[in-house]
Amino acid sequence: MVKKLHKAGIEVMLDVVFNYTAEGNENGPYISYRGIDNKTYYLLTPEGYYYNFSGCGNTMNCNNAVVRSFILDCLRYWVADYHINGFRFDLAAILSRDSSGAHAAQSDAAHCTVSGYGMRSSVNKQQYSTKIEGVTLLCLSEVYTNK
Secondary structure, three states: OHHHHHHOOOOOEEEEOOOOOOOOOOOOOOOOHHHHHHHHHEOEOOOOOEOOOOOOOOOEOOOOHHHHHHHHHHHHHHHHHHOOOEEEEOOHHHHHEOOOOOEOOOOHHHOOOOOOOOOOOOOOOOOOOOOOOOOEEEEOOOOOOOO
16 A cells, blocks of 8 residues: 555655553553563653553653664664655654653753654654654654643
């Protein structure tokens, strides 16, 4: 299907959700990441409860090197095998949260750029450089606050 769209001159943008999983909060089911390594994959309060910046019960720990690597591996796979032209990240601001849930770095690390050639991730760019040539990154500015 993607190749047919490309032949018609249409680029394909994939909507991706890396800000939460279906496992919900601490009362949710064990489906995948919770059972693999809960503290690595989720942002947790000091008491062990889930931060809920997504509004869906949990928040992925996107600034963890393991989680960040998983996300980039997914993006590379979709680009290489499915020829996806770009991505739209749901609640992209969550990608910049540190382990305490605060936005990492007060620079423009919490913002995203749209680029036809290359990608700058919304994780702390002073520590992490992520680039996938020829891929567009679209980020929305909506942020759910857990009050």
